[in-house]
Amino acid sequence: MNEPRFGPRLTAHGASFRLWAPSAKRIDLLLEQPHPLRRGEDGWFSAEIADVKPGALYKFRIDGEIDVPDPASAFQPDDVFGPSEIIDHATYRWRAAGWRGRPWHEAAILEAHVGTFTPEGTYHAMIGRLDHLAATGVTALELMPLADFAGAHNWGYDGVLWFAPDSAYGRPDDLKTLIDEAHLRGLMVFLDVVYNHFGPEGNYLGRYAPAFFTDAQTPWGSAIDYRVREVRDFAIENAVYWLRDYRFDGLRLDAVHAITEPGEVSILHSLSQAVGELATETGRHIHLVLENDDNTAHLLDAVEDPPRGKYRAQWNDDYHHAWHVLLSGETQGYYRDYRRSPLQDIARALGSGFVYQSETSEHRGGRKRGEPSGQLSPNAFINFLQNHDQIGNRPLGDRLESLADARAIEAALTITLLAPMIPMLFMGEEWGSTAPFPFFCDFQGELADAVRNGRGEEFAAAYAKHGDEIPDPLSPSTVRSAVLDWPSLDKEPGRRRLMLVRGLLSIRRNKIVPRLAGAAFGEAHAADNGLLTADWRMGDGATLRLTANLSNRANSHRPSETSGDVIWGDETRGPMPAWSVVWHLEAP
Known part of the structure; x- marks a missing residue:
């Protein structure tokens, strides 16, 4: 694999620093004193600085006007506006040194948000719950995005410093310890990454590297231009970084349908190839997963090992939506596409993967959606009844337990957890948690007002129904309400639901998984x-x-x-x- 181009490099005598800033005239590195960087070819600035050690804090000064963190910062101890810290990843001593991962067909996933998984909201606190996951039959823990975001709490999809795990949850070695402890228990750990946009607060790339962006817009901000080599390298290096330096077992790429400038050779293809090279070099099982509203079947290949341009699987929103309509009776928004016959749609998802395989979508204005998918392995689909989006994008962030009969939910779980597709639960779903998971963030000023007002407009009809019950996404009480209700695990009906899920996953492990390949x-x-x-x-x-x-x-x-x-x-x-x-x- 090629040597990474972004971020500082520790050397025998100090450290080398690099910044791609094609629109800047002058860059100074701010350590204990300013150090001017030399401008090289293609907009790169660099310098070798002696006597720099791990833990050193630094920033870049752009044209004498603005001080910014390193876009490839490994850690931000004082949030996205503070200085970057040099981290020496080689000093961590892995206990599960021989871990090589697990084959994809063994995956039974639980998605979790670090900040609300425990009352403490830290990597270290999460370790105390790993035994519960292993005993339940979960084989893979998927973390919502960790890339540094502005403020003390966030879902994670507003990350602006892609290489820096957010300090709200702990330090880099704390994250490695969580992953290490998971591996010691036989658990894979996946990470959700966002390569379709940068968050709205704390991103300075537009000031000194506007070539990162196009004029196109995603629903969350300016689109990223992957036709530019440096931009492609930035994303690919980031993916490899999480898998190499933190030893994540896989990545889930968020909303790839919103990548508007993928390049002549798609960034998705190039990223998969680079990850495949890492898997070959290390002898590890590494898994790449997509979220893709376009239902693009030709991107998927569950058996391509290592990856060579394809992706193991896709989150199957069709499966979720059909079940949600059947169980809840709700048909608003995108659920309208499944209102005619949700049971027939469930059958189609079980029989050939996607529901929409080039059919016309009413919700999308009559546009055809999807590609035929029945030729794929069932392992190419991740099926679920709940996830962070489908809970958190509701006005109250309420779970399925408040919308459907318990018998119906248990029937749906019995199908989802034993079908040959890869199953996924959302944290707490294994015991029927009723803790809400509303949207929350910690922005300031006009941006905070815009988020609050936008949320109100999105759920205007719900306001009329629920009044002041709609959670304020900027309120600390909204975050507190999302913390998992672990005590309910030991009471009825939580105890009974957990026994059901454990029994199902035991049958899956013993009867289904050995035959899945x-x-x-x-x-x-x-x-x-x-x-x-x-x-x-x-x-x-x-x-x-x-x-x-x-x-x-x-x-x-x-x-x-x-x-x-x-x-x-x-x-x-x-x-x-x-x-x-x-x-x-x-x-x-």
Whole structure:
């Protein structure tokens, strides 16, 4: 792999500093005293400074006018406006030194926000809950974005310093300790990264490197121009950095459909290739995952190992949306695309991946969406009933537990956790937590007012319904409300739900996962009476079969007529009870 171009480098006698600032005339490095940087080719400024050690704090002064942190800063002890700190990643001593990861088909993911996962909101506090995840049957912990954001709390999607894990959660070695401890327990750790925009506060790139951006706009700010070599290198180096220096096992790339200038060779392809080189060099399992509203099936290949331009899997929003409509009855916003027959849509997702595979989307103004996906491995889809977006983008940040009957939710979980697709839970979902997860941030001044007002306009109809209940995204009380309610784990109904999820993930681990490599889609059908059936050919030639009654009334179907051994559920010979699920496995 090529030598990284961004960020400081420790040398035998000090450190070398580099900054790409093509629009600047003069750059001074601010340590204990200013040091002028030499301008080189293509807008790079650099200097070798003696006697600089790890822990040194520095900034760059642009044209004598403004002091800025390093855009590739490894740590910001005083938030995004303070100085950058030099970190020596080589000094951390990994305990799980022999960890090489786990194959993708073994993934059972739990998504979490570090700041609200525990009352302390730190990496260290999170370690105390890893045993719970392992005992539940989770095999991968996915962290919402950590790139340094302005303020004390944020979802993470407003990061402006991509290489610096936010100081609100601890120091870099604290994050490494969390990952190390997870690996010692057999848990993979994934990181959510955002390469479609920079956050709105604390980003100075436009002042000295405007070539980072195009005139196009994303829903969250100026689009990034990946046609520029330095910009491509910045993102690719960042991806490799998290995987190499922190030993994350994979990355989930946020909203790649919002990358408007991907370059002649797509940045997604180049990034995947670079990560594949790292995986080959280290002998590790490394997994790349997409969020992509375009349902672009040709970007996915669950079995390409190491990555060579493709991505293991995609978050399957279609699967979530269809279930949400079925369980809650809500049809506003993007849910309108699933209101005709959510049960048929669930069947299609189970039978071939996406629901929208080039069909017309009403929510998107009649535009066709998606590509055929049935030829892909079921492992190319990450299925979920809740995630940070689908909870937090609601007016109150309320979870599915407040919207649907517990029997219906448990039926949905029984299908989601045993189907051959990769399952994902949102933190606390394993015990049916009712703690909300509303949107929150910590901006100041006009930006704070704009966020607050924008949130109010977005949910104007909800204000009329809920009045003053709508959480203020800038209020500390909103963040506190999102902290997981761990005590409810040991009470009913939390205890019962957790036993269900543990039982399902145990069946998955013992019966499903050993057969998942090489699995393929089969047939899936839904009937007007709520009957859902589906089957898949497993990698060892076995057939996995699902029979479910997803309605409030019993139906006449008899699962006992299905061939194979029952691995979950009651093989009733009479009417199939409401919201009941039976899984059969037929040997080859």
